[in-house]
Amino acid sequence: MRHTFAFLYLIISLLTALPAAATSLLPLSLEQLSTRADLIFYGRVISNEVKNDTQSGQIATFTEFEIIDLIKGKAGNTHTIKQIGGFDKNSNTRLMIRGVPKFISGEEYVVFLPKKSSLGFCSPLGLHQGSFPVATENNEKIIGNGRRLAEQPNTTYRDVQIPLAVRAGKPSQSRLDDFINTVRAYNTP
Secondary structure, three states, rough: OOHHHHHHHHHHHHHOOOOOOOOOOOOOOHHHHHOOOOOOEEEEEEEEEEEEOOOOEEEEEEEEEEEEEEEEEOOOEEEEEEOOOOOEEEOOOEEEOOOOOOOOOOEEEEEOOOOOOOOOOOOOHHHHHHHHEEEEEOEEEEEEOOOOOOOOOOOOOOOOOOOOOEOEOOOOOOOHHHHHHHHHHHHOO
């Protein structure tokens, strides 16, 4: 009887279990994002196109940005990133990768990108950690991605940490100009 109860409990648990998925990443400091990135820019999303990528055979999202301010690296007036995943309306196929940021047409972001993979993929460093949406509040450009900008993990790149001015009462936000100046300071010898 005891074994029967345990067996039934196991079967019910397996049948009612919901699939779970998560992406876990170690937090990256602003210094780590700044120094590890190959390309950093402040830009506006011009377009998003989801299609089957001929190079990889996977569904990919191609996001084109108008570069407003090139902070580090080399890029033209526009830059397109290719990220795995998305919903391809032509084939009615969805490939969802947890943690890969989605960019909204017309919105502005500061993006930290590594070098492209051999297949041309290039998601922001630390996935969502390397994508900072820009908003306007009281005619001032504000940046933040939900993380407390004032509390950065300890790093060993420099003897002195470069401070980032954050908003009083909203430590997850900073003025865009202060944020960009701090990122540039991390990339000067």
